[in-house]
Amino acid sequence: MNNLDIPNPDRQSWRPGTMLYPLPAVLVTCGTSVENSNMITVAWTGTICSDPAMLYISVRPSRHSYPIIKETMEFTVNLTTAAMARATDWAGVRSGSQYNKWAETGLTPMPGQLNACPYIKESPLSIECKVKQIISLGTHDMFIAEVVNVLADSQYINPETGAFDMARPGMLVYCHGGYYEMGDFIGRFGFSVKKTR
Amino acid sequence: MNNLDIPNPDRQSWRPGTMLYPLPAVLVTCGTSVENSNMITVAWTGTICSDPAMLYISVRPSRHSYPIIKETMEFTVNLTTAAMARATDWAGVRSGSQYNKWAETGLTPMPGQLNACPYIKESPLSIECKVKQIISLGTHDMFIAEVVNVLADSQYINPETGAFDMARPGMLVYCHGGYYEMGDFIGRFGFSVKKTR
Numbered sequence: 001m002n003n004l005d006i007p008n009p010d011r012q013s014w015r016p017g018t019m020l021y022p023l024p025a026v027l028v029t030c031g032t033s034v035e036n037s038n039m040i041t042v043a044w045t046g047t048i049c050s051d052p053a054m055l056y057i058s059v060r061p062s063r064h065s066y067p068i069i070k071e072t073m074e075f076t077v078n079l080t081t082a083a084m085a086r087a088t089d090w091a092g093v094r095s096g097s098q099y100n101k102w103a104e105t106g107l108t109p110m111p112g113q114l115n116a117c118p119y120i121k122e123s124p125l126s127i128e129c130k131v132k133q134i135i136s137l138g139t140h141d142m143f144i145a146e147v148v149n150v151l152a153d154s155q156y157i158n159p160e161t162g163a164f165d166m167a168r169p170g171m172l173v174y175c176h177g178g179y180y181e182m183g184d185f186i187g188r189f190g191f192s193v194k195k196t197r
Numbered sequence: 198m199n200n201l202d203i204p205n206p207d208r209q210s211w212r213p214g215t216m217l218y219p220l221p222a223v224l225v226t227c228g229t230s231v232e233n234s235n236m237i238t239v240a241w242t243g244t245i246c247s248d249p250a251m252l253y254i255s256v257r258p259s260r261h262s263y264p265i266i267k268e269t270m271e272f273t274v275n276l277t278t279a280a281m282a283r284a285t286d287w288a289g290v291r292s293g294s295q296y297n298k299w300a301e302t303g304l305t306p307m308p309g310q311l312n313a314c315p316y317i318k319e320s321p322l323s324i325e326c327k328v329k330q331i332i333s334l335g336t337h338d339m340f341i342a343e344v345v346n347v348l349a350d351s352q353y354i355n356p357e358t359g360a361f362d363m364a365r366p367g368m369l370v371y372c373h374g375g376y377y378e379m380g381d382f383i384g385r386f387g388f389s390v391k392k393t394r
Contacts, residue, residue, distance in 0.1 A: 011323075012354060013310055014347040016250040019322055020242065020274060022221055022368050022379060045217065046243025048255045049334035053213040056253075058245045077217060082383060090389040113210055125216055126208075135341075137246035144332075150211040157209060166373040171219050173370055173379055176363040179388075182219060182370055183380030186279060191376075192287035 018044075025088050025174035027078040027107075028057055029126075030068045031117040034109045039101050039120070040065040041092030043174050044140060045077065053147035055129060058140035064096040069143060073131040074115045078123035080172040082181045087122075088172060089179065114149040124169040126151040215241075222285050222371035224275040224304075225254055226323075227265045228314040231306045236298050236317070237262040238289030240371050241337060242274065250344040252326065255337035261293040266340060270328040271312045275320035277369040279378045284319075285369060286376065311346040321366040323348040 023043045031037030044058035055077065059066050069075050080088045087105035094101070102109055109118035112128060119126035129145035156168050173180040220240045228234030241255035252274065256263050266272050277285045284302035291298070299306055306315035309325060316323035326342035353365050370377040 010351050011307075011348045012351050014349060016344040017347055018244045018247055018250050018252075018344070019276075019324055019347050019349075020221060020223070020244050020252050021276065021363060022219060022370050023243065024217060024219055026217070044244045044246075046220065046253070047215045047217050047241045048253065048339050049241075049337040050215055051336045052334075053215050054334055055215075055217050056243070056245065079216075079218065085383045086389045089384065089386065093387055093390050110208075127216055137249075137251055139248045140246040142245050144334075147213040147215070150214055150216050151208045152211060152216075154207050154209050164373070166218060167375065167377070171372060172383075173219050175368060175379060176361070177386045178364065179383040179386075180364070181380035181383060182372060183378035186282045186369075186376040186378060187286065189286065189371075189374045189376075190290055192283045193290050 019176070022173045022175040022180070025080055025092070025172055025179065027080055027084075027088060027091060027120055027123065028065065029076045029078060029109070029117050029119060030065050030072065030074070032072060033116060034111055034118045037109055037118050038065050038068060038096035039091050039107070040096070041088050048144065054132075054145060055127070055147060056142050056144050058137070058142045060140055066141070069131065070134065072116065074117060075129055075131070075143070075145070076112060076115050076117055076119045077127040077129060078120040079125045081124060082170045082172050084122060085172055085179045113151060119151055124153045124156055124166070125164070216373070219370045219372040219377070222277055222289070222369055222376065224277055224281070224285060224288060224317055224320065225262065226273045226275060226306070226314050226316060227262050227269065227271070229269060230313060231308055231315045234299075234306055234315050235262050235265060235293035236288050236304070237293070238285050245341065251329075251342060252324070252344060253339050253341050255334070255339045257337055263338070266328065267331065269313065271314060272326055272328070272340070272342070273309060273312050273314055273316045274324040274326060275317040276322045278321060279367045279369050281319060282369055282376045310348060316348055321350045321353055321363070322361070
């Protein structure tokens with residue numbers, strides 16, 4: 001039987017939806033200083049170009065951080081760990097218009113290096129970004145940004161090789177409405193074509 | 198001591214780079230028919246809008262799939278599992294100009310529903326997309342697309358609730374050059390504000 005010519009009875013066809021997973025759930029910081037700053041949880045984020053290094057975040061215009069980012073044209077993406085899961089979820093559910101998210105989550109703002117907004121001390125890696133373009137798409141506006149600086153927590157850097165071991169802090173994975181830990185290692189990029197002696 | 202006023206000695210500042218993780222490593226299918234199709238592995242992908250449901254993929258113009266997608270203005274995103282890790286890695290390292298990737302990976306092309314290009318039978322969920330805009334950024338061009346159809350493997354749908362259990366197939370996670378399984382469940386979106394009786 002040629003399975004190319006018949007429809008697949010094992011598939012259900014759904015209405016269009018946001019079903020691309022697994023994703024990072026990052027804490028995006030913004031503001032003009034450590035004292036005047038906010039954070040927002042974002043899963044609609046991704047790398048869009050390798051060189052220059054660029055990424056995007058998509059944010060609803062109704063969110064408290066939206067006008068802040070639009071005004072300052074910068075934000076910092078802070079990667080999250082399983083230990084930060086509760087704070088990450090909380091910052092995505094609550095609004096900076098009603099809460100001081102630093103006080104409520106217990107996360108620590110540290111002065112940015114190339115950004116005026118702080119980064120999060122507890123994050124293993126923070127990515128300072130400058131907005132290049134804003135595209136309105138519907139419920140969300142996409143902030144297209146260039147990476148200007150990467151701040152990595154030294155405790156995860158191998159002192160001999162200088163390599164950053166991103167698996168060690170235990171990254172947080174967001175998948176279809178659920179938070180997960182990262183699981184077992186399978187292989188390095190290119191493992192499928194590696195010659196074995 | 199006020200840690201807001203001193204620089205953090207525990208951070209190393211790096212040159213700009215693509216350090217946003219964990220990410221999905223999806224198999225993107227393209228082409229004009231099941232017989233005339235290709236696949237390419239993409240980690241530079243993400244949801245950019247909830248309604249209308251939109252996502253992007255970023256692809257180097259030198260890739261074999263690039264002119265195919267530009268010509269047909271459609272592609273299908275196929276989510277990947279740990280069981281598909283070897284095929285996913287292989288399709289990202291090898292070129293469709295030199296190999297028939299279907300034959301080499303053993304993956305099965307199935308006729309698309311709203312797209313002319315096939316989807317991958319072994320993928321738990323496939324997302325048919327139509328390209329709306331192409332933005333040149335540098336090494337990569339970003340294909341901004343609208344989701345037109347979602348094809349879900351029935352074996353992961355709970356027959357009683359109709360809910361799709363995306364954790365069950367064992368999703369593949371890509372993090373900083375390594376492939377990983379998805380690990381332990383932490384909580385549902387909103388768990389940090391859930392009242393306990």
